[in-house]
Amino acid sequence: MNSNIENSSGEDYIARELRAIKETIKRCCCALASKEWKVDCNCKCQGGGRQCLCVANSVCESDDDGVATVTVPANSCITKIYASFVQEMGEAKFALIEGISEGTIFFCHRFVEDSNFGGEFDTTLVQPLCVGDEDVTFTVTAFAPNGDIQDNALVSLTVVYCEDCCTPVD
Structure with a gap:
């Protein structure tokens, strides 16, 4: 059989x-x-x-002062962003992720705590985000309920990108 x-x-x-x-x-x-x-x-x-x-690159930073910053090279395409914060119970309430190039904010997103101990954010961009001709600085900052930076929160930030991805527009 x-x-x-x-x-x-x-x-x-x-x-x-x-x-x-x-x-x-x-x-x-x-x-x-x-x-x-x-x-x-x-x-x-x-x-x-x-x-x-194809294969992508990533940059990651983790810090315990409420702020983490990474730099993505010029002409890269961002495909994923991950961020998180952890703090003493109930201290930090939200965090802000910003991508800034040449003084212009071109990516920003706030996310709130999803437990009493922190919050997390991750996104996969359906269409890769071109950062342009200058390096881009991404920062995640944890904030207290009153809007002050929560300087004892542990924050981490990872940005995944492809290098030399952007094509100049004529």
């Missing part, structure tokens, strides 16, 4: 599954699906006539 289950066209189940796996690899991992591939500076690589995402 054949252990492979065949469909009406005589194709066995294992062969169909192997083809499906191969197609998934082609779509998601072009570097594996093709011997010839290239990076096209848009957080994607090209291979076998298809584009897929």
